[in-house]
Amino acid sequence: MTGVSEIKKSLSKIHPFSEEQLSLFTDKLIYKNLKKKDFLLKENEVSDGITFILTGSFRFFKKIDEGELTIKFFVENNWIADLESLLNQQPSKNYIEAIEDSEIASINLIDIHRLMDIHPCFRMLNALLTDLTISTSYIATINSKSPDERYQELLLKHPQWINRFPQMLIASYLGMTPETLSRVRARIK
Amino acid sequence: MTGVSEIKKSLSKIHPFSEEQLSLFTDKLIYKNLKKKDFLLKENEVSDGITFILTGSFRFFKKIDEGELTIKFFVENNWIADLESLLNQQPSKNYIEAIEDSEIASINLIDIHRLMDIHPCFRMLNALLTDLTISTSYIATINSKSPDERYQELLLKHPQWINRFPQMLIASYLGMTPETLSRVRARIK
DNA sequence: TCTTGTGCTTGATTACAATCAAGAAATTAC
DNA sequence: GTAATTTCTTGATTGTAATCAAGCACAAGA
Structure with a gap:
């Protein structure tokens, strides 16, 4: 195998x-x-x-x-x-x-x-x-969307990532601090 | 020719x-x-x-x-x-x-x-x-440097661009508004 | 099992770039 | 060459994410 x-x-x-x-x-x-x-x-x-x-x-x-x-x-x-x-x-x-x-x-x-x-x-x-x-979409997202929008986009594109990877890494990927991500998550679901 | x-x-x-x-x-x-x-x-x-x-x-x-x-x-x-x-x-x-x-x-x-x-x-x-x-350096700059630092980095890497291209395009490249770029320039030189 | 550490949440405050606005300068079009 | 449009600057205000801080949850390690 x-x-x-x-x-x-x-x-x-x-x-x-x-x-x-x-x-x-x-x-x-x-x-x-x-x-x-x-x-x-x-x-x-x-x-x-x-x-x-x-x-x-x-x-x-x-x-x-x-x-x-x-x-x-x-x-x-x-x-x-x-x-x-x-x-x-x-x-x-x-x-x-x-x-x-x-x-x-x-x-x-x-x-x-x-x-x-x-x-x-x-x-x-x-x-x-x-x-x-590195896709231009990624740059566009990081650059011009709000933290909430960035997280929701990730929810759509790669929902599996969210539970699989530590939130600090997700936050780093989404270009925000872990604190901000935590608040985004509280707001959204 | x-x-x-x-x-x-x-x-x-x-x-x-x-x-x-x-x-x-x-x-x-x-x-x-x-x-x-x-x-x-x-x-x-x-x-x-x-x-x-x-x-x-x-x-x-x-x-x-x-x-x-x-x-x-x-x-x-x-x-x-x-x-x-x-x-x-x-x-x-x-x-x-x-x-x-x-x-x-x-x-x-x-x-x-x-x-x-x-x-x-x-x-x-x-x-x-x-x-x-798209280089990872570009993303790193956009993502983690202040407007002033981003501009100074451009001054170092591509000084010719600054006079050659309209400032609104430079601002767009540096991920800031034209107003912010204008103020950065006033601060820096 | 207890301890230590790391990750996550929540709160209060602050810094700073976006936005809105108006006028000046420069470029383009006629 | 003048008018018209776009670009750039400066000012005042606001929104919002970073930062600083503390407590909790959970996992890893002794």
Whole structure:
């Protein structure tokens, strides 16, 4: 039970790869278990590939002054990476940390490039990158909505996150203090 | 004078393409002139390629409620695109508008793919995508710095922008009202 | 089991940017 | 070149989220 089928399913969504091609890809995967609070990537490290989350969850955050700013959450059956660091092979400005104990499978950038060289169709893997970008919607929400609206938007888009992750992290993601989030919650439900 | 040399220079920065390869690329370029306030991309359109700015400037923004949120500025000798729309070929949630009269050269996504199929080294074009992402630093600044600090950071990073673009756009980029920016400027210099 | 610590809530206060408003300056249009 | 429109500045006021603070709930650890 390596969870390889979920990975193949994920790849099949972006392109109708043949079973043989899928296996070429999954043969390159490196499996790992991370404990809660382990880091997948730290500031100044260079991201060396992309990681599929088999089980568990992660947060993508940035250290600022004394605090931390949570930029994204990632849960099982999704790919995760620091795009800025990965594409230009430059030191990351961010952290990726396991929120829960997690099982992951990673593929190296070098192996991805080799695959692309062998089968041009693997350039379709680029489509995976979209989910790794910071969406303009997120910025718009943070920037122009009230705390109440931001929370309600999260309730709509990712209701599962709210009970799964500590409120301080949710608050950080929504760009407000834990106190404010607590009051928002009291107001809303 | 097509400005093709600037484009070759830009490509050479990401990979040592041969002169022949560079020409294969530039042969596919489509040139165009845009007037101030013309749109390169509008909401719900699907981005069909990437564009090199030969002269002029653009702003990447999103409509929110009654207003607009400027997310990025782009000036000459840089590539521009809506990554989210381009990679997944989905309708854009954003606008790209010329701030000044501009000359541009665009290459189609289909042509990029063809190039990648012919010469695997063209997969290095992916490195161009980094500049098109929204950086976590931007979010951190918007989210955790005071208006004064945000302005000073812009003074350091992009001093040329401040006189080149209208203050209402700068204010929108810095996530504050034009009134606040005006007061910040009065305080700071 | 008790202790220690972390996370969450609630309260009081404060700081500060948004808003509303009006006039000046600058740009655009005719 | 003048009029018209938009942008920028300055002022007064207000709303609201951050901050500071204290107590509670719960979990982890000894």
